[in-house]
Amino acid sequence: MRGGGPVAEARGATGSSAATAGTRDALLEVTDLHVSYAGSVQALRGVSLWVPDGGIVAVLGNNGAGKSTLLRAISGTLGREGGAIDGGSIHVGGEPIGRRGASDVVRRGVLQVPEGRRVFAALTVEENLRAGGTAARDAAARDRARGEVYDLFPILRERRRQRAGLLSGGEQQMLAIGRALMGSPRLLLLDEPSLGLAPLIVEQIGEVITEINRQGTSVVLVEQNAAMALRVADHAFVLEVGQISLQGPAAELARTDEVRDRYLGVGAEAAPATDVPAAGATATDVPPTGATATGAPSADAGAARPAGAAVHDLVVEGLTVRFGGITALTDVSFTVAPGSLHALIGPNGAGKSTCLNVLSGVYAATEGAARYGGRDLTRLPRHQIAALGISRTFQNMALSSTETVLDNLLVARHRHMRTGFFSAALRLPGARREAAAQEATVVRTAELLGLGGVLHQLVSELPYGDRKRVELARALCAEPGLLLLDEPVAGMNFNESVAMEEAIGTVQRELGISIVLVEHDMRFVMGLADRVTVLDFGRRIADGTPAEVQADPDVLRAYLGTEQEEER
Numbered sequence: 001m002r003g004g005g006p007v008a009e010a011r012g013a014t015g016s017s018a019a020t021a022g023t024r025d026a027l028l029e030v031t032d033l034h035v036s037y038a039g040s041v042q043a044l045r046g047v048s049l050w051v052p053d054g055g056i057v058a059v060l061g062n063n064g065a066g067k068s069t070l071l072r073a074i075s076g077t078l079g080r081e082g083g084a085i086d087g088g089s090i091h092v093g094g095e096p097i098g099r100r101g102a103s104d105v106v107r108r109g110v111l112q113v114p115e116g117r118r119v120f121a122a123l124t125v126e127e128n129l130r131a132g133g134t135a136a137r138d139a140a141a142r143d144r145a146r147g148e149v150y151d152l153f154p155i156l157r158e159r160r161r162q163r164a165g166l167l168s169g170g171e172q173q174m175l176a177i178g179r180a181l182m183g184s185p186r187l188l189l190l191d192e193p194s195l196g197l198a199p200l201i202v203e204q205i206g207e208v209i210t211e212i213n214r215q216g217t218s219v220v221l222v223e224q225n226a227a228m229a230l231r232v233a234d235h236a237f238v239l240e241v242g243q244i245s246l247q248g249p250a251a252e253l254a255r256t257d258e259v260r261d262r263y264l265g266v267g268a269e270a271a272p273a274t275d276v277p278a279a280g281a282t283a284t285d286v287p288p289t290g291a292t293a294t295g296a297p298s299a300d301a302g303a304a305r306p307a308g309a310a311v312h313d314l315v316v317e318g319l320t321v322r323f324g325g326i327t328a329l330t331d332v333s334f335t336v337a338p339g340s341l342h343a344l345i346g347p348n349g350a351g352k353s354t355c356l357n358v359l360s361g362v363y364a365a366t367e368g369a370a371r372y373g374g375r376d377l378t379r380l381p382r383h384q385i386a387a388l389g390i391s392r393t394f395q396n397m398a399l400s401s402t403e404t405v406l407d408n409l410l411v412a413r414h415r416h417m418r419t420g421f422f423s424a425a426l427r428l429p430g431a432r433r434e435a436a437a438q439e440a441t442v443v444r445t446a447e448l449l450g451l452g453g454v455l456h457q458l459v460s461e462l463p464y465g466d467r468k469r470v471e472l473a474r475a476l477c478a479e480p481g482l483l484l485l486d487e488p489v490a491g492m493n494f495n496e497s498v499a500m501e502e503a504i505g506t507v508q509r510e511l512g513i514s515i516v517l518v519e520h521d522m523r524f525v526m527g528l529a530d531r532v533t534v535l536d537f538g539r540r541i542a543d544g545t546p547a548e549v550q551a552d553p554d555v556l557r558a559y560l561g562t563e564q565e566e567e568r
Helices: 067-075 102-107 125-135 139-152 154-158 169-181 199-214 226-232 257-264 352-359 382-387 405-411 421-426 429-448 464-477 494-511 522-528 546-550 553-560 562-567
Strands: 026-037 041-052 056-060 083-092 110-113 187-191 218-223 235-240 243-249 314-323 326-336 341-345 367-372 390-392 482-486 514-518 531-536 539-544
Touching (some): 026 218, 041 067, 041 218, 041 235, 056 067, 056 199, 056 226, 067 110, 102 110, 110 169, 125 169, 139 169, 139 199, 154 169, 169 187, 199 218, 199 226, 226 553, 235 257, 257 522, 257 553, 326 352, 326 367, 326 531, 341 522, 352 514, 382 390, 405 429, 429 464, 429 494, 464 494, 522 546, 531 546, 531 553, 539 553
Parallel strands (some): 056 235, 110 187, 390 482, 482 514
Antiparallel strands (some): 026 041, 026 083, 314 326, 531 539
């Protein structure tokens, strides 16, 4: 293994001392790096890491840990996002690059593939590669690089005249990587290359990364898919709340209790759930539980809660979903007991969001059923599913940022309103009484989640964590009996995540509704869930209590690749 000493010697290291062990033959050296946004929000605090010349280094961590910020700092794109380096240094091949612009960094052989496969959709595959080739030294280098890209991704050669926007997600990811390779990089920065891809494609991307490295390119791999990242990397660093909390050889890290804790939430059940940080607070600003306004929910805020819809069993039986020749779910079954919180987890591309989309009527099922209150959800349109008392949130918020929190929440009351359009427009007495009643219901829901003090603020003025709780409140304003939560803490920092955990716990305790939770943050999941279903490659591989699934060998293999690492 390249790149540093054993895990025991470096566990929890931060600052410059963490980098000294592995920097002797380093191509990239990051030393004591501090980064902030808008001059106040600290995103990285004393981060030090290195990438050996010819090595692959994985950077792991939950949403909001600082992984993308680290790549922006290395690639010189931090300023575009309002960020700045406050201290520390970044060297590539011994040259300082921390204060250089993106084009200067590219000229030094550092190229990034950003998260989200940002290809030029209106251009052909060939034209996308040509755009990437502007970083090459000369025409001969561009031709050579293009040939290597086509050898690496034969499907791109076949579709070189096809517009990039018509490619599949996996093919777009291949094109994004290929475009970066057109510049013949010394160091390739990959930001979540497996995000949203089917498991088979994720495996192919892992093999491609290994081959790129074998041909002489060093790689920094930022990933939430720990199994894939630890399988292909030589060395790994774990970021947590802007600091390196763990580092060591990848194969050793995959076997540690610390990594199991971070990616399977093993230690969650023992964690205290007392003081809850206010949204937007720093790690040291922790108000008492029961804070209101923008803080955590009040413990007795549900005294006058909305009545809510009836709560039933959700029974999913043999659910199969196919998109053309791709099978996203295969014979998946599980049951959500009334009033319970049931987590649906698995690596990227496992089929979690597909399952949630079937339950909410976004996708059609190919086979199987999902019964709630005696009705098969797979045979109902979305508005009828909502009428049964099923509501959901989305990973990417769909709030109206130019409206107040109150107005956003009132939108969810639409199906409960009886007043007609003309009565409301003329503000007749009955319409005014109903409007007042609907607003009172919204206010009670907002207070339940600690949002009573921000009802008249614009959504755009709120911190990110508060906005996510506004989305949760809007879903609750529909008075559901079943709530579907899609990655509620995605993109949150630690304090915001803890506040959301308290909010969801309050919702379940006060309202008694059923919740299906899809989330990557395993400590968050294991601290809330009554039962957990684990998906991998579109199939159910485990179902049980949090303690049971945390110890399941199939779950360990899916998340950490333990079997593959032992064979390596």
